[in-house]
Amino acid sequence: MPAEAIVEVRGAGKSYDGTVEALRDVSLALPQGGLSTLLGPSGCGKTTLLKIIAGLIPPSAGEVWVKGKKVDGPGPERAFVFQDFALLPWATVLRNVAFGLELRGVTPEQRHDIARGYIEKVGLKGFETSYPHQLSGGMRQRVGLARALAVDADIILMDEPFSSVDEQTRRKFQEELLDLLKIERKTVIFVTHSIEEAAYLSDQIVLLSPRPGTVSRIIHPAIERGGKNPDEIRRDKNYLDVVDEIWQILKRYVV
């Protein structure tokens, strides 16, 4: 387990209009180079927590530190992958992937070069000139992932990235994500409501309880991934134990 924490959440809380409390006193340390999942039932504030870490929403209480600096807005060391993809419908795949660099003022030749590299890495070579509406949901999310990788952030925040993608595509995508992250060496914070997805992907799983969201348990799955193919992992005893352990906790929250 890498020990150094790259993201620290200290006593973060969020309430809207002073009445609806979405998060209460959340403290977390997210290790560098690891994949941490925020898992919980809908309404537990996991997306709110992710957006606070991203700097898109200011917390009502507490603070977030990223790489030793206090967060007061979005920053270049963090990139976001959106649940609804958030692709520009009027722009080609190439321009969408290069958009983060375009906003930073990188020259067109340079940013298109970088974008082409990541388009190939996420398996979309040949679709550079396609428009988002010509792609399937899974392919659109690959564009979203390539865009996040292209800005070379240390931390990638993913908000239920596979929730609008069908199950087969989702599994394939999960496997490829793990392979890709092995090469790219990013820290990933991943929001999901799927227990299997969390157990399969994560080095650390943060379980959140609903309304207001608080940290209910932190689990470190001890799944031996080395040398195993994805199907072997899905039959691994530790993997199945983790899935069961999470379910035992979460089912108390399901009404």
Next chain:
Amino acid sequence: MVLFGKRVPIVFSLVIWFVVWELIGRAKLSTIVPPFSDVVAAGMTILPTEKFSAAAAISLRSFALGMALALGIGIPLGVAMARVAGVGKLLGMWVNIFVSAPISALVPILMAVIGVGEATVVVTVFLFAVFVIILDTQVGVRQADRSLVEMARCFGAAPYQIYAKILLLSALPEILAGVRLGVIRGVKGVVIGQLLIALLGVGELFELYSKNFLMEEFWALVIVVFMFAFLLSEAVAFVERRIEYYAGAR
């Protein structure tokens, strides 16, 4: 259009109406309706005249100035109304009143205030066109995908980049629809303004022809103005269709 099981071009429906018009004219039912062929002949004789080109030039200039003002003020104002809650509240009701109000009723007042001249016509065109442009821009910007704005912020967009690269492009289909409606209203504005002033441009010609019962010339001028408005709105519609693919994909 399909007629007796055969495909015929849309223009054919115009041809039918022109034939009906010709027959009514030949039957001499009314002095107001001369035969269509006479109207065309009159058109051919007035179009090359200096009087017509001078009138057309003045009308076009008033129209272009009024439209430029309507676009230059209407689009930024619509964006401001959608993005700044105070501006939206302050102006929303007025824009909604004026978009449906009969602006023609204001022209005599404008004449009294601004004077009988080109400036009044420019302001009339502006007033006819601007409100629908404001309203459509506002709707377009308000409907812009919030998650695109969030995405841009996340990737470090400066505020001006959010406007230029996200909001205006997102709202483009609605803005163009507003511009097309604005153009159509602007043509009405220029004709009505000049008719009421009766001393300028195409309006002066209309007055001249109708007062002297020059019905051939009158109808020829009507057709020219109709064609102008139609072609202009079709030109905007052409641009609209080209960006339609992403309006549907939003």
